[in-house]
Amino acid sequence: MDDLDTIGFGGGCHWCTEAVFMALKGVVKVEQGFIAPLENMGSFSEAVIVHYSPEIIDLKDLVAIHLDTHRSTKNHSMRNKYRSAIYYFEKNDKPVLLKIMSELQQDFNAPIITDILSFGTFNSSEEQFQNYYFSDIDKPFCKTHIAPKINLLKEKYVEHVSTRLT
Secondary structure, eight states, X not given: OTTOEEEEXXXXXXXXXXXXXXXXXXXXXXXXXXXXXXXXTTOOEEEEEEEEOTTTSOHHHHHHHHHHTTTTTOOOTTTTTSOOEXXXXXXXXXXXXXXXXXXXXXXXXXXXXXXXXEEEEEEEOOGGGXXXXXXXXXXXXXXXXXXXXXXXXXXXXXXXXXXXXX
């Protein structure tokens, strides 16, 4: 995995976020759990770490998909548990992410609230919750909450959808 890049995403339920990124070409591994930013190491929220090949899928596409598959323009009462964030691992990624977010803002009617934060630490979810969607897509939660996100991928980002979904 030497030629892979790493980025963290949080915004909604990590089961949903995990499924979205597992469904993409170029994503080699998704770690589901809880991330705390370097700026506040005690503030964990549901998130995933995505290991991807930038030769197959661009960071801008990953960010666009992330923004489109959770409520990236809405503050709500569960934002502590579901922080809308992108976690960078390399210091030089922050200006790149700021530029990407600025460019993508034009695609939204409301301001994007997603924070760009330095990765601090990660706690993995329990094994029973890993690969939640693809282990049984017929679970009620999967049908109600995750399937609509997967359908959005198939419609709007079809060129990035893995053969796993086709």
